Amino acid sequence: MKERTNKYLCPYCSTTFETFEDLKNHALAVHAGEPAPLPEGMIRLTLNGEKYQVQVQPEWTLNYLIHDKLGLTSPKMFCDRGACGSCTVIMNGRPILSCMALAIECDGNTVETAEGIADQEHPLVETYVKHHAMQCGYCTPGFITTAKALLDKNPDPAEAEIREALGGNLCRCGTYPQHPKAILEAAEILRDSEGGE
Amino acid sequence: MSVQKEYDRMIEMEDNLGFDKYPLKDFDQIGRTNVRRLDGKEKASGRAEYTMDIQLPGMLYLKFLTSPYPHAEIKHMDTRKAEALPGVRGILRYDDPDLPEVADLGGHGPTAEKPVPKVAYFEGEPVGVAVVADSEGIAEEALRLIQVEWEERPFLLDVEKALETDAPLAHPEIYPENNLEVEHAETHGDVEKGLSEADRVVEFKVTRRLHTYVSPERPCGVVRWNGDYPEFWLKHQRPHENKRAISSWFDHIPMNRVEMHMPYQGGTFGGWTQFPWNQGPMYCAALLSKKTGRPVKYAFERRGDFYGGSMDEGNYHFRVGFNHDGTITAVEAKAHLSNPMWEGFGPGNHFEDNTRIPNLYAPRKVIKVNKGPNTAVRCEQLPNTMSFTLVMDRVAAELGMDPIEVAIKNDGAKGHDMQWLTERKAEVGFTPRDSLKECLEKGKAAIDWGNKWHPPGTHKLPNGKMHGIGFTWTHEWDDSCGSGEIAMRLERNDGTVSILGMRCDNGVNAETGYCQIAANELGMRLEDVFYRPHTDTGFFPMCPDSSTNTGVNGWAVRHCARLLKAKILEAATSPRAVTQRGMYPPHFPDMKPENLDIKDSIIFVKVDPSQKLSVAELVGTSAEAGPLSFHELYGAERHPFSIPLFAHAYQAQIGCYKGFRPKFCRQTHFMEVEVDTETGEITVTRVVNVNDVGKVISPESCAGQQYGGTYMGVGRALFEEVVHDPATGVMLNGNLLDYKIATIEDCQDIDTHLVETQQGYGPYGATGIGEDIATVVPALLAPAVYNAIGEWIYEFPITPERVLKALGKIEGE
């Protein structure tokens, strides 16, 4: 027997129904009063504190959306296979690789990039400049986002914890020794400013 | 200042093969710590723009076909399906009638290459066809729809097989006879005699496997046509060469109509610019942009970046004669190099540059195989540093001597001893200092050499691993070879200084350094000086941010600042403004320029500093009557104006590559390792870098080259290897997971030290540092591991497998 594949899909909750009438009854009973569901491929994103509603294609990575479509240059494409950390953004508090995340799966998420971290005058940006924790600069935004996510979670990290947290960020210029210095100093500034408030 | 005087000064600048005859009295900006990087905020915030970030309205994306075979010719190609794919806007085939037979694709001098070849000499070579489409995805799909009939040819991966008499030809169109491109040798004295007279002779062989750059930003570019003229965004280190080539592609379009931009560059590390084949796609992009009337961007795949390798790949065979006291009498170093560009380099030069060894014979065979071309990856000196380290340390080991003693015993240059070297230092004008000894003192103290060095294989640590310590040394390079020009102008209204020169930023913080030199020379506050990253101003510095920043461009900035300062002081003592009715009196009416000086952007009278005027006040506020007009108290005058303050300078040196200048600055490096003799794992626990850079411009930037180079060097020594499948010639690890560069956790402490003997040929006695450390450190792992386990491992990278073989834990090949 040929399996029937066409069913009526609830646009709110994706439950399937055999008949349109069933779907209609379900929608009225369960979803009455809810705002209309988003069209397929439309996602909502909070990016650096601002709300976005964007139509995406299934194959778009989060990196492509942020970098190529929304024009934020900080998530950098280095390896394009999840092995270098240059495209790191902070999503819902986690440092993740935007080249290996599908934009369509980020609906409702909160994303932070290096631009957003700089705009909130996070001390990391200045300590990175001060300690020369950059050379060519291509991988730097990925370090900044990784470091910010670490400090959000752990305001007083030990140097060994910092090195472990940065284990996925490749820097071909070899600026590595400067990052723990910059991050420790930023952590101290943050703790001082919070203690003073 | 008279024109004649300016001219005289320029002539003097060309006579720059000696020392810096006019050093500064006070270094208040040069050598300072805590100078804020000019590029810092932009880079840390992610807003710094790179070529990969460029997007233009209506931009198309170019993708090119790459060869799936290491050696193959296209017999037939059907592109009809690709042409029919919606979104495809242009296709350029190898047999397009518009294509010239050859084009100048050079970045290392003009070359004549096929821009779209039909024969591939290595797997992954761009070949046959380029496609432009609305998106990268469509361009990729189009390439998949192209049907190619290939004629596969026999191929070679191994240099020794390539030399066999019945070997197939790797590049028959270019080298129809055999696979030996050329053979060169550095030589002096009589090696056979030196070997026969030596107390002892040691012979050993070394292999360096292929490794590569890993440029974070892939090779890429963007082109757009504005009317009849093209505009480019490039990731390259020698923009002046691109301009020449680009012009020639379009019937020698006037050079002044080719517009170029050089955004920030994600780590180029040298010779990508030197590969003609990688510029074929740029050529295709330019042509297809013209044909389609749309901007075109091209970018290599990440994998594509791996096909340009390092020119030390190959096999080396050494015979070394030495006496019981550690003096080396003869070195024979034979190299079989795989695919190096520009006829290869080494392996004997550093014996010439650093030692009194009387007999040297260092021939190299340059051999063609079917892998990508190899060139300077951070530096072409890799074969030299490796040979030098392994020979010196092997001699010490054979004698049971401290390798530092062997270094001191053999220090010299061009077969001559230290006395000769001291005379040469004095001859060019330096105050002679013993650079090696100064570097050794700092390094030995930092690593605690006296307590840590021990006989090989004797120090087991509490954690069960074997401790090893290694030492190497060589001279400091790259000392101001090349040429470049820059200009400087005072901004009207606020008197700030703009340095004008084309950007080519790879991250060594050179632009900040130029500002430090200019501020120091001019007497301006550092914050009043800025390197204006003009797109094509016509002022091309020498590789402005790779090698020879200080060595060449530092000179040019220094010259230019001095010219500009003279002009400022001239202006301060000359009529202040000129109008239709006459002139306004000078700011310093009864003074001559030599009575004045500038400090903190304030012009003052030397004998009475209370008489002063800011540079901003000198240039004055501009007004409605054009940029040179004054708007101020001389209200009765209709159009007072003053002359603009602008200077231009250059630096041009010849001959430095030819090796006739002895090099006087030295560097020493020390490495501690722990070797797990059960698994073969090596942990690099501490590295000490000591570099005599002659004169420090930016201490943090120098340190950045030291620890940064150390990380690259440690990765090269431990892991880095491009692997090809022996059966198919396909590169197996063209990605960042399988080709391993060091992470932050792969090297522990790095301790950096600088020495300043002011014996470099750069301004203030400076010399280069950027190429050195990543080039010296890799071979240093071998003596460190030898000291740990008492066995020499002469196959790089030194992997756990090779350690276990050396220890006899597993069978050797």
Add this chain to the structure above:
Amino acid sequence: MKTFAHFNASTIEEAVSLLRRYRGRASLIAGGTDILGKMKDRILPVYPEALINLKTVPELDGIKEVDGLLKLGPLAILEDIAHDAVIKAEYTALAEAARRTASPHLREMGTLGGNICQDIRCWYYRQPDNRFPCLRKGGGRCYALEGDNRYHSIFGGSVKEGCIAVHPGDTAPALIALDAKIKTSRRTIDVEDFFQVGVSKTTVLDDYEVVENIQVPRPPDNTKSTFLKFALRKSIDFPIVNCAAMVTKSNGTVKNARICLNAVYVKPYRALKAEAFINGKAIDEANAEKAGEAVVADAKPLQHNAYMVQVAKVLVKRAILSCKQSA
């Protein structure tokens, strides 16, 4: 990437029904770090027509211990497992395996289910554009056998297929050492029986089967577990060899040991001979050494991977020794 249809599943049942609808031409996506790499490189002859997102199924990322059973949702994030206080204390091998997997970023994205279901990393198999249509893709031969096999199996190929690509997981041997079970949408099986080599397959899951949770019994008293990993780099890399062990002691000798190597064979390799040797014996250097030797006695290294035999032997030894303290 080439386009595909995309579905956010609300329930496992919905995911299964979508898999059925696509008849083997759809793939599940959780963390995405494995499948997106495969799709970007187009390594397989067939490109998925649809991806079915499991991240939208509620509560699949749970980590909780109930009645002496650690229940992990298939979407439990590796970084969370690595830093969970209970897992670190009681299920040490698993926490450590999660902590040593890939890089911090990949652990923040990667899931336990994804990690045990991941595909092989053989560099012939992974070549872009299906350059080597090997046995695991339904092709006729293994290219690694006579090629560069420095990271391949030291215990021979899968009998049926002749493939020598190793299983690359870090958490798999830990779960086997800890004697975990896997509940799927249609059955519950021992984790040891979960792995199976086939064309485009690394597990026994059929085309319409989804992992619902992973269950790890709390190790008995006097038990210690450990995980050791050998790779070229200290971060990012897949293992060249790894080893997990769980050892229960009684009166100074080993009462029960479960030891599992991975990345040395086409499936996780249970070190049964080492277990048999060490059971009933005291944990000391000599016994641990012999246990290691017992495991590799059967090794059949290839041209380029003899060093892995030595490393496997040493890791087994060290894993046993590290279970000595406080157990």
